Amino acid sequence: QQTTRLNISMQPALYSMVPLHLATEQGWWRQMGIEPNFSSFPAGPPQIAAAAAGTWDVGITGSAPGVLGAARFNIRTIAISNDESATNVLMARRDQVEAIRANPASLRGQRVLITVNTTVDYVLQNCLRRWNIPRNDLQVVNLNQAQILSAFSTGEGRLAGLWAPNIYTAEERMNAVPLCSGSDADAIVPGNIIVREEFLNRNPDMVARYLAVILRGIAWMKANPDQTIQVMNRFYQAGGVTVTEAALRAEVARRPIFGLEEQLRLMSRANGPSQADRWYAGLGEFLQQVGTVPTAPPVTAYLTDAVLRRIADNPQLRAFALNQ
Amino acid sequence: MAKRNFLGPHGTVLGLGEFWLLTLAGFALFFGGWSLLAWSGWLPANLLPSPRAVWATLVRLWENPFAGHVYADHLLASLGRFLMGWAIAVAIGIPLGLLMGWYRLLDEIVTPLFDSIRFVAPLAWVPLAALWFGTGIGGPLLIIFVGSFAPCVISAYRGARLVEARLVEAAQTMGASGRQVIQHVLVPGAMPSIISGLRVSAGLGWQSLVGSELIVVGAGLGYLMVQGQGNLATDVVIAGMIGIGVVGFAIDVALRGVEAWFRKRWGQTA
Amino acid sequence: MWWLATSGLRLLNPLRLPAPAEVWVAFQQINGRGYAGATLIEHALHSLGLVARGFAVAIVTGVPLGLLMGWSRRAEALVNPIFLLLRPIPALAWIPLAIVWFGLGDTGKVFVIWLTAFVPSVINAFSGVRQVDTILIAAARTQGASTAQVLRHVVIPGAMPMIFTGLRLSLQASWTTLVAAELVGAFFGLGRVLNIAGQDIYPGMILVGMAAVAVCGAGTTWLLGLVERRVLNWRPAV
Amino acid sequence: MSEIVFRAVTKTFRLPRGGEFLAIDTTDLRIEEREFVAIVGPSGCGKTTLMRMAAGLEFPSTGTVEVGGKPVRGPGPERAVVFQQFALMPWKTVRENIGFGLMCKGTPKAEADAAIGRYVELMGLAGHEDSFPHQLSGGMQQRVAIARAYVMNPAALLMDEPFGALDAQTRIVMQEELVRLARRNPRTVIFITHAVDEAIYLADRVVVMGRKPGRIIETIDIKPLRAEGGWEAMPIEEVMDTPAFTHMRSRIWKLLKAREQAAADH
Amino acid sequence: MSEIVFRAVTKTFRLPRGGEFLAIDTTDLRIEEREFVAIVGPSGCGKTTLMRMAAGLEFPSTGTVEVGGKPVRGPGPERAVVFQQFALMPWKTVRENIGFGLMCKGTPKAEADAAIGRYVELMGLAGHEDSFPHQLSGGMQQRVAIARAYVMNPAALLMDEPFGALDAQTRIVMQEELVRLARRNPRTVIFITHAVDEAIYLADRVVVMGRKPGRIIETIDIKPLRAEGGWEAMPIEEVMDTPAFTHMRSRIWKLLKAREQAAADH
Ligand SMILES: Nc1ncnc2c1ncn2[C@@H]1O[C@H](COP(=O)(O)OP(=O)(O)OP(=O)(O)O)[C@@H](O)[C@H]1O
Ligand SMILES: Nc1ncnc2c1ncn2[C@@H]1O[C@H](COP(=O)(O)OP(=O)(O)OP(=O)(O)O)[C@@H](O)[C@H]1O
Ligand SMILES: [Mg+2]
Ligand SMILES: [Mg+2]
Secondary structure: OOOEEEEEEEEEOHHHHHHHHHHHHHHHHHHOOOEEEEEOOHHHHHHHHHHOOOOOOOOEEEEEHHHHHHHOEEEEEEEEEOOOOHEEEEEEEEHHHHHHHHHHHHHOOEEEEEEEEEHHHHHHHHHHHHHOHHHOOOOOEEOOHHHHHHHHHHOOOOOOEEEOOOOHHHHHHHOOEEEHHHHHHHOOOOEEEEEEEHHHHOHHHHHHHHHHHHHHHHHHHHHHHHHHHHHHHHHHOOOOOOOHHHHHHHHHOOOOOOOHHHHHHOOOOOOOOOOOHHHHHHHHHHHHHOOOOOOOOOHHHHOOOHHHHHOOOOOOOOHHHOOO | OOOOOHHHHHHOOHHHHHHHHHHHHHHHHHHHHHHHHHHHOOOOOOOOOOOOHHHHHHHHHHHEEEEOOOOHHHHHHHHHHHHHHHHHHHHHHHHHHHHHHOOHHHHHHHHHHHHHHHOOHHHHHHHHHHHHHHOHHHHHHHHHHHHHHHHHHHHHHHHHHHHOOOHHHHHHHHHOOHHHHHHHHHHHHHHHHHHHHHHHHHHHHHHHHHHHHOEEEEEOHHHHHHHHHOOOOOHHHHHHHHHHHHHHHHHHHHHHHHHHHHHHHHOOOO | OHHHHHHHHOOOOOOOOOOOHHHHHHHHHHHOEEEEEHHHHHHHHHHHHHHHHHHHHHHHHHHHHHHHHOHHHHHHHHHHHHHHHOOOOOHHHHHHHHHHOOOOHHHHHHHHHHHHHHHHHHHHHHHHHHHHHHHEEEHHHHHHOOHHHHHHHHHHHHHHHHHHHHHHHHHHHHHOOOOOOOOOOOOOHHHHHHHHHHOOHHHHHHHHHHHHHHHHHHHHHHHEEEEEEEOOOOOOOO | OOOOEEEEEEEEEEEOOOOOOHHHHEHHHHHHHHEEEEEOOOOOOOOHHHHHHHOOOOOOEEEEEEEOEEEOOOOOOOOOOOOOOOOOHHHHHHHHHHHHHHHHHHHHHHHHHHHHHHHHHHOOOOOOOOOHHHOOOHHHHHHHHHHHHHOOOOOEEEEOOOOOOOHHHHHHHHHHHHHHHHHHOOOEEEEEEOOOHHHHHOEEEEEEEEEOEEEEEEEEEEEHHHHHHOOOHHOHHHHHHHHHHHHHHHHHHHHHHHHHHHHOOO | OEEEEEEEEEEEEEEOOOEEEEEEEEEEEEEEEOEEEEOOOOOOHHHHHHHHHHHOOOOOOOOEEEEEEEEEOOOOOEEEEEEOOOOOOOOOOHHHHHHHHHHHHOOOHHHHHHHHHHHHHHHOOOOOOOOOOHHHHHHHHHHHHHHHHHOOOOOOEEEEEEOOOHHHHHHHHHHHHHHHHHOOOOEEEEEEEOHHHHHHHOEEEEEEOOOOOEEEEEEEOOOHHHHOOHHOOHHHHHHHHHHHHHHHHHHHHHHHHHHHHHOOOO
């Protein structure tokens, strides 16, 4: 079969990216006539910035960069890669966690290590709201995830804001435990499957085939949890991340993924704003508030289920996406 | 008779034996101190692994892929990226500097711009580089370029300005045109300065590398280090630093060879 | 030209190179409402403090080491190889170690700045000593000067012009390292502004940050030039 | 036609810190075709400035400089200059240095090579064609600089203390060589020197300059003296022993010294 | 007691790229107390090396150098050196440069100031005490360098082409000043020069050196000539006109030239 080159952006060693790797291992790209060309980014912001330079056409990213990309560079979100709310976590040291739970006010004046203006910062905001602590009462230290791990391991900071797989490193090597996650604090953090709007308009079919490949991966992962662990292991290793099998199992357990039907349901605007609309609205508000974007873009402007519907309407694609 | 040296370093010539002895002693002191610190347990191993542990890590990385590639591949990826960015900086910077040395007007336009921009870190260009050139190869190149461009221009410029006016005049009195003056007088006259500028620029360009590898991921010593840090593997971080140090050193040594060759050929000893 | 290319003719996508107006907006935002936790002045003052400390430590450590290496070939042979090996390692590469060694306080940032500012101080003090005219040393010796007197009255003043060249480069290195240094969990600082603006992909603010760094760098260099002119008052004006 | 004529020339320099400096006050000087004129005078009296105006490297503030009847508009290969510190290009071999002007002129290679070869021979540089300047002694470098000037077959030769950087012994050898050369290929020559001996020995006419402001204070004809004494046939050290010579030297020295003593104490 | 005695001295330099170079072949020379000896010779014949051994800045490879009966072990203030390029410290004022040696010796300030003042006066530097060297003319810088040597009241004075960098006019003035000074304060002096005139005019004895390898080829007594001719009372340009002088000059020049001609062609 004839294949066409597709520029795909990703980040290494993240659960939400596993379908990409899986599809490569299984040879699904070729089946859909795609010759994938991956470019890999250490974080969301450079990934989004590179879109402006036309480095990639489609990809998977976090929700904060997704919204940022929507606000600045016409990036569309066509599906949700997973729900990472439970793996965006404020972590505390085991010997301190009970005291903090009992009296969150004791955090006042303490240092919190966090990557600011990201999903985990959103989680921090909602957790603080629950504890009734104004953000200004904390010393919020901005570090990237790797730096947070280094710093937290040497005794810096009372809390560390991490996302997977860094939370497992913290759990296993630093005796840290989750204190407050996105799901605890009603800060729902989805992951975004994205495309440049211009590319979507020109190649709707290509984008549909791309999404179908990912959805097939999701379906396969749901059906084969044990093999999924092995795939993840290989994928994470290649990305330079070494975590235990327990951590991999935790990833699978804590991060819901959504097949074609579930996606359609989440995104359905049949009865007013969809569930996904509400998730993204909260995040957009947060990003506006911290100044990342001047005004949050309306969710309807970038979140679309058109591609999902296109797959659902095409029997061949649909069967492929459902791994049938 | 007691022969004393009264002139400091100018009067001393170390024998080769003594030189190497001291050099080795220097290394021994450095690694000895490091080992001692690591061994004493004053700093835990995840903060400061011992030299032996780092060596073991290096050997492991050499044979087993980490972050997708074996060590040598990371190193080559970095080196290739560096060479390209640096080559562009040299190819644009040196002619620009020479022209600035010859044409006053260009000098007056470019110099102030330069004088302020040189304080801005190459790292600060990372987001703009991603924005303008993406990550394929253009983005990293821009950052290495930003790091190494200024010394190229400045050294060529200084070199051209410092070429003895007499030589320029001598050429003119023999009927040389502007182009001939640049080609036969300014370029070779500025060459020693250009080459020492190349050394500086290669050093700075190489240092910008880690910054550039913050945008493109896949392979490279900087990437290796970032991933190592993510695993709290200080040994991997130091292994990456050693690679950067050794390659940077090797680049400098190579350029010094070129420098010595020119000096010898033109008799500009010192 | 810049305005024409971005706003006037729209040759360049303003998303990629911001128009002057956008930079102005960013400037007003950081001056009024603040950005990344403080106003521009507060950020700049904080960075100035950091640079001043890193630079000062670099002078105090680097210049004497360079003088020593310049004066004694033995010290040179002892120190030089390690120096050459450590020199190419960029500030950014030290950050992971700086965090684990010094934590998130200012010490780590000063350390990172010191690392890069140190190098030119050493090299230039070193070659400054080597460039002192032998004949001056010989002349002082024939007038009965002791080694200490030769160092104090001949070698150090003779190396001073080169030392100042080194200090200028050190100062520049201090500023260019600032962004990296303030990756170590800064609360304020121009480096932080640049880091956060990069994270927010806010080109207007990035340019404001760059301009602020450039102004601070040029300003501190000017101050250094004043000191230099005082110290080197014996030199013919150039 | 290559006489050099300074007509009511003055030269004022603008100083870097503002203000002006009168380097040469109203000066008239005519150097005939094929005349060898030496200029002596204390440091800073404007000797170099005068020569540079003839070379076209500097322009008079008022007055005109003409060579061969035409005003000087810039440097050119018909007026060759020999600079004090040789000004050889260190990155070119002896052959390339000598041939540089010919190359600029576009002389065909074979022709240029022949001319270069002739001067290499003449100046005793054979065997050193491919050496770089730093591999030559000072005297040899100076011979390259002179060959480089002569090879252009210039109408006028302008020499600014060409032997200033040589030690006394080499200098004597070079002086005699210059005399030999000048006799074989007479040219219009301006020859600047600090050494009064040298001026008297070499020149047809000696121009003595004074300073503050720079100007010509006396012009002394040597030609008759030389013809009379038969100097041409004698080695320099013998010429210097003749009473005519020593007398002339005292005369010029007294001229210079009277002014210098005053200047040194200022 | 400050006679300078070279006894069977040789000096070999180790070359940076390996190999050795014999700079001075077996040399014996005795300079009496208060004798003024000039050394002339072609470039590279080892004049400077000889002087540096007397100064204690270099040591003979074989043989011994003694000053005042004691072997030289290093530089010292009792043997003052005047270097060719003046070697003033550019960062010290005239006063500080002259006073540097006294300071090193620990002379009390009042006493030092008095001595400095005396030499400032003597050398015609009054009014320039607080100038930096670059603000002085070459002649004035040279006078500072000489004052700096004299102020130490040294037993021996070693001068390496002290007037080499001066123009001819200033040079004459300085030569006469040196004669005046030397007459008032006689010292043991080694005076190196390229200028034969200068050597004959100033010295009691002229040592002529040759090269390859460096050695003394002749020693010529001038003292009787001077006494005879009554030179002491005459200005230099008149001395130079005397037949005794010119004859002596020719003699030395012929010595030098014969060797130099051979050397220049090698
Ligand atoms: N470009 C210039 N700007 C200002 N002053 C100048 C410039 N060139 C020369 N002068 C001054 O003009 C005067 C004459 O200079 P010139 O070089 O012609 O002297 P000279 O007779 O050649 O001296 P010397 O014998 O030292 O070479 C000097 O006082 C010098 O300082
Ligand atoms: N440190 C050294 N190492 C090697 N060779 C040297 C050294 N110093 C001097 N020489 C050589 O020794 C010889 C004599 O040198 P010296 O400086 O004494 O000559 P000179 O007579 O003073 O010459 P000039 O008149 O040019 O000053 C020269 O050939 C020189 O190259
Ligand atoms: Mg001149
Ligand atoms: Mg000498």
